Amino acid sequence: MDATAQPAMIRLSGVGKTYADGTVAVHELDLAVAPGELVCLVGPSGCGKSTTLKMINRLIEPTTGTVEVDGEDVTHGDPVALRRSIGYVIQQVGLFPHQTIETNVMTVPLLYGESRSTARSRAHELMELVGLDAATYAGRYPHQLSGGQRQRVGVARALAADPPVLLMDEPFGAVDPVVRVRLQEEFKTLQRDLGKTVVLVTHDIDEAVRLGDRVAVFAAGGRLAQVATPAELLARPADDYVADFVGSTSGLRRLTVTAIDPDHLEPMDGVNASELAGVVDVGATLEEALAAMLRDDRPMVGVKDGARFVGVLTPTGIHSALRASLVD
Ligand SMILES: Nc1ncnc2c1ncn2[C@@H]1O[C@H](COP(=O)(O)OP(=O)(O)OP(=O)(O)O)[C@@H](O)[C@H]1O
Numbered sequence: 001m002d003a004t005a006q007p008a009m010i011r012l013s014g015v016g017k018t019y020a021d022g023t024v025a026v027h028e029l030d031l032a033v034a035p036g037e038l039v040c041l042v043g044p045s046g047c048g049k050s051t052t053l054k055m056i057n058r059l060i061e062p063t064t065g066t067v068e069v070d071g072e073d074v075t076h077g078d079p080v081a082l083r084r085s086i087g088y089v090i091q092q093v094g095l096f097p098h099q100t101i102e103t104n105v106m107t108v109p110l111l112y113g114e115s116r117s118t119a120r121s122r123a124h125e126l127m128e129l130v131g132l133d134a135a136t137y138a139g140r141y142p143h144q145l146s147g148g149q150r151q152r153v154g155v156a157r158a159l160a161a162d163p164p165v166l167l168m169d170e171p172f173g174a175v176d177p178v179v180r181v182r183l184q185e186e187f188k189t190l191q192r193d194l195g196k197t198v199v200l201v202t203h204d205i206d207e208a209v210r211l212g213d214r215v216a217v218f219a220a221g222g223r224l225a226q227v228a229t230p231a232e233l234l235a236r237p238a239d240d241y242v243a244d245f246v247g248s249t250s251g252l253r254r255l256t257v258t259a260i261d262p263d264h265l266e267p268m269d270g271v272n273a274s275e276l277a278g279v280v281d282v283g284a285t286l287e288e289a290l291a292a293m294l295r296d297d298r299p300m301v302g303v304k305d306g307a308r309f310v311g312v313l314t315p316t317g318i319h320s321a322l323r324a325s326l327v328d
Pocket residue numbers: 019020021023024025043044045046047048049050051052203
């Protein structure tokens with residue numbers, strides 16, 4: 001995408017960062033993030049992802065280029081006001097250890113001058129929003145929560161000021177893989193519902209393609225190798241570096257990001273319902289359809305559009321859909 005042409009909530013133009021010791025952390029980066037979009041920055045360790053994120057909220061000042069948030073050049077404003085308008089979630093959540101969860105989440109509303117009772121009810125509302133039962137957890141201390149629950153509190157606290165923009169640095173990095181996938185799915189739904197603009201740093205390509213509307217792949221020296229939708233990135237990596245980074249299992253990952261296409265369904269006629277491995281919605285991914293077939297050990301899954309059956313999907317249909325996504 002041309003970083004100067006589209007409407008953007010966040011626009012980085014020619015942004016570079018060279019540290020005092022001469023390390024080029026980010027090199028002439030152009031990236032525009034649309035309102036409500038979730039863009040993942042992914043790449044190996046040390047390629048400038050965190051530096052990029054911190055230049056958006058001015059925890060780090062760029063050496064070159066401009067950073068705009070909602071049309072304002074952030075280098076000209078007050079950095080404290082800027083940081084209040086941008087939620088920031090990091091891996092080690094940074095909760096206050098000697099304060100209860102409720103007090104941790106109330107910090108931001110109180111900073112904004114809310115009364116204690118309004119701040120408390122806002123904190124409870126936010127806890128429920130991220131899937132934590134306020135009655136159970138409000139009075140607990142951070143060490144009495146699991147890693148995944150602490151991460152939820154971190155997200156609740158970042159949402160407390162209702163910022164239009166959230167920056168997240170490896171937000172799900174500290175939790176085990178099973179909890180991680182659940183948090184990712186819940187976060188994606190929450191982000192869609194709230195319409196926040198999100199830039200999320202991860203080194204995990206699976207997380208990036210699962211969560212991102214678009215994925216920006218970084219290479220050493222803070223060079224942007226490709227920005228694309230997950231499906232495009234997996235089907236058409238821009239060069240050998242990206243192809244290698246998305247890996248030899250990119251075919252499997254494409255199952256996760258490719259939706260069922262009604263053109264690849266077979267008619268329902270003559271199919272006995274007992275032959276079906278359940279029913280999925282036409283908006284489901286190929287991964288969900290294949291998972292249903294493997295789970296029930298049946299070679300086809302029914303596909304519904306609302307209440308209406310639109311056909312059945314077989315492994316051959318999945319194969320055709322994957323091939324078609326390569327030539328689209
Ligand atoms: N204060 C600093 N002074 C000098 N070099 C730095 C400084 N901070 C970061 N760097 C270097 O800048 C480069 C980019 O670092 P950055 O933290 O942005 O990478 P990253 O992609 O987020 O890495 P990771 O995935 O390991 O967190 C690295 O080579 C790092 O060593």
